[in-house]
Amino acid sequence: MERALVDVATLRAFTIHIFTACGAALALLALILATGGRWAAMFFCLGLALAVDAVDGPLARAFKVKEVLPRWSGETLDLVVDFVTYVFVPAFAITASGYLPQMLAIPAGIVVVITGALYFADRDMKTDDNYFRGFPGVWNLAAFYLFLLEPPEWAAAAGVFALAGLTFAPIRFVHPLRVRHLRVLNIALLALWGALALLAAIQDLAPGATVTIALGAIAAYFLIAGFLRRPA
DSSP states (O other): OHHHHHHHHHHHHHHHHHHHHHHHHHHHHHHHHHHTTOHHHHHHHHHHHHHHHHHHHHHHHHTTHHHHOTTSOHHHHHHHHHIIIIIIHHHHHHHHSSOSOHHHHHHHHHHHHHHHHHHHTOTTSBOTTSOEESOOOOHHHHHHHHHHHOOOHHHHHHHHHHHHHHTTSSOEEOOTTTOOTTHHHHHHHHHHHHHHHHHHHHTTTOOOHHHHHHHHHHHHHHHHHHHTOOOO
8 A cells, every 4th residue: 555655656746747848848839830930829838838837846846746756856857948948949939030130130049048048057046035136037028028019120139138138137036926025916917917918829919009018017017026126
């Protein structure tokens, strides 16, 4: 009976690792869609990967995956999946979008993947109170707003290089799920953002002024909240 319980726990733990790894599969689907110019569908897949990333951590902690199955590193797996979904596929989208000056498109993509890789290797990417240090490499969100807002080419390029520079800046960005200050508000706004982003994807990234303004306002809130960080 005890052996059966151990096997069930091991199977459950490995299933959670498989669930996390599904984010990489979603990244592949997103890349395939991007190569065909199906940008809204690409962002839908990246959104699903974002949902997986939000759920797998609490599941792993709840079922003690690290203790039950120490052979596989959940932290390493999470970083691998996050890099392809948060950085690599969005870098391709930014490069191929047509929203940047042609001469800067490839350099911008290269800067995104290099700074993103360095950020994900930073052992001090988070503060003790769970804020991110510097721009947290969420290039999936940066790419989403690029396609949503369609800024002028040089403004788009300036935004990409500015965010890349902020990767190493001594500023703080909110982790919506882990920062305790205003956590209820942060989670509520994150849920609203998810609903609005889904609506935007369904409407082929042209949801109208109301949804676009709301998405912009939520992004501005999280940016300002990081600047107004309170110590733990």
